[in-house]
Amino acid sequence: MSITADLPDRMKAAVLRKPFEIVLEDRPVPEVGPDEVLIKVMAVGVCGSDVHYYETGRIGRYVVEKPIILGHECAGIVAAVGDNVTRFKVGDRVAVEPGVTCGTCEYCKQGRYNLCPDVKFLATPPYDGAFVQYFKHRQDFVFHIPDHLTFEEAAMIEPFSVGIHAATRAGIRPGSTVAIFGLGPVGLMAVVAAKAFGASRIIAVDLEEIRLKAAKEVGATLAINAKEADALKEILDFTDKRGVDVAIEAAGHPKTLQDALASLCRGGKLAVVGLPAQDNIPLNVPEIADKEVDIYGIFRYANTYPKGIDILSSGIADVRSLVTGRFSLAQTAQALEEARINKAKHIKIMVYPNEM
Template sequence: MSTSQLTVPQTMKAAVMHDIYDIRIEERPVPEPADDEVLVRVMAVGICGSDLHYFEHGRIGPYVVKQPIVLGHECSGIVAACGRGVKTLKPGDRVAVEPGVTCGTCDACKTGRYNLCPDVRFLATPPYDGAFVQYIAIRHDFVFPIPDELSFEEAALNEPFSVGIHAAKRSGLRPGSTLAIMGVGPVGLTAIVAGRAFGARDIIVTDLEPIRLEAARKLGATHTINAREEDPVVRIKELTGGRGADVAFETAGNPKALQNALASLRRGGKLSIVGLPPQDEIGLNIPFIADNEIDIYGVFRYANTYPQGISILSSKLADLNAMITDRFELRDTQQAMVNASTNKSASVKTIIYPNGF
């Protein structure tokens, strides 16, 4: 039972995926928050690449959809009710939701790398339901207040933004650095803002879609390269006087983009691998890695980034609305997912509004 709450209905609408390309709107009970949880009225949810992968294929690696599931994990909203043990939040608070609730007791959690917790319960990762619903209950320490000047859309996008922050931290991105980002889908676009926040002087991005390159320019990329029209590695070398980038992020999950990211680095450069390719093994130039002492970092989600992300986004360093191209109500989730899946040349980021615009 909760000790304090706003007016909360007994049932809610949920967008439930029953099979690939098959999402249906259903009525479900509103969850009751446990003593250490809050109930959040979901106001905005971003469609992520992982949502699309489940929608199109029903699985991502070992994570297989075996029963109807609710997708969506990039979310924000309003606290509607608090469990008895919650002291740090109250009904009416505007919040961003970090979607991966970890155990807090394993070695990874105890050492601050809780993104590697083996018992994480991550929204919209089978078997756990996600946020394409009107209400979710989630442990209070993964819910963060947001200031009035931060929109629900921006707060939801703190989730992909956190990936860029984590990639920057992992690679030790420093002020004055040159950063190359291969692939500017939503994660790559928010990584531009992370690069700016960490002081990158030049941010060079590559992609195949003009609409994404235009969004990249609006968010602060200093140079954009259409990989269909010119060789990204050659161009990056030209832009850096033959030296190469200090740091590269591969965010596309594309084998060629990963190889290009590696080849674009200077001697002693650093590579953060963010994107997940469809295959397990990709050929990399090992002599280049060894001879140039390239540091390579795997990036899995993020840890300890949400407060920093909220602070950066609230500073208005960049307007993430520049990447939002499509908006849908919850009842139109099927249409939203199909559009995001099939209209990649015109759709960058889609936001779902479970409780209306």
């Protein structure tokens, strides 16, 4: 095994003990297995799922039953490599895909490994995440990043991957007209994905001006404030009543899902990214049939990290501008609280575990 000369024996971790209680703990630095690398974590994005676990201790069937380390959008430096690791050496700068799958089930064999029933996903109970100075990860879910890509940008490959997966599934292509409903980090990164896939017109819909402004900065053609205008009418007017080729619903709200469906042209495609609070939402089934609409569920992503790294490395959009809050590991509770209560001020908050 190869390790850095200055690798410590102990490290700090921000641990969620119960809702609203984050404690900084001293823990041993993990020892890597033969196929693993040890990551010195340099940047971690605060995700909406982290906030949900912090606030309620659960998301659907995933329940925090023991203390857990949150955080899964991360990038860092390789600090140690296992005996079988051939792709990495100590000192490499990397982005980390958080879900480690089995590699042997039918879904993994099909290349749809995001559907693997045995995935071990960072910060999804019972698995610890990346609000920690070091963690180990299997080498095939770690990816080199170029020197000019910042750790913040590399951490954002994770939400960007959702946008890439949605764009791929829904078939965005050069010349497509796309509407994106909900401009949290995933929705904003979906704007970047639509731009990268060649969409000629990208319509962004949200309630917050900070997010609408950000959407224009990263590639949206038109930004609609749904508090001030009828978003569906604006989209149909903008497209001369035709509708859009692809709608991506990233808000997780019944009204936006219904509007996203209604915004489609005949033969259009709807990608459902957002998760609403309720299971059942009324949809216009005759319209789905009459327009011959294709509806795609989007669950995480698969085979997106190399493409995501290439796209962001090209400088297609300044996603660093989306980072609106920066906190140390000791301030993780403050970072989560800020993300929870200050949505009108923040887009993406970052935690820096090795900058104390």
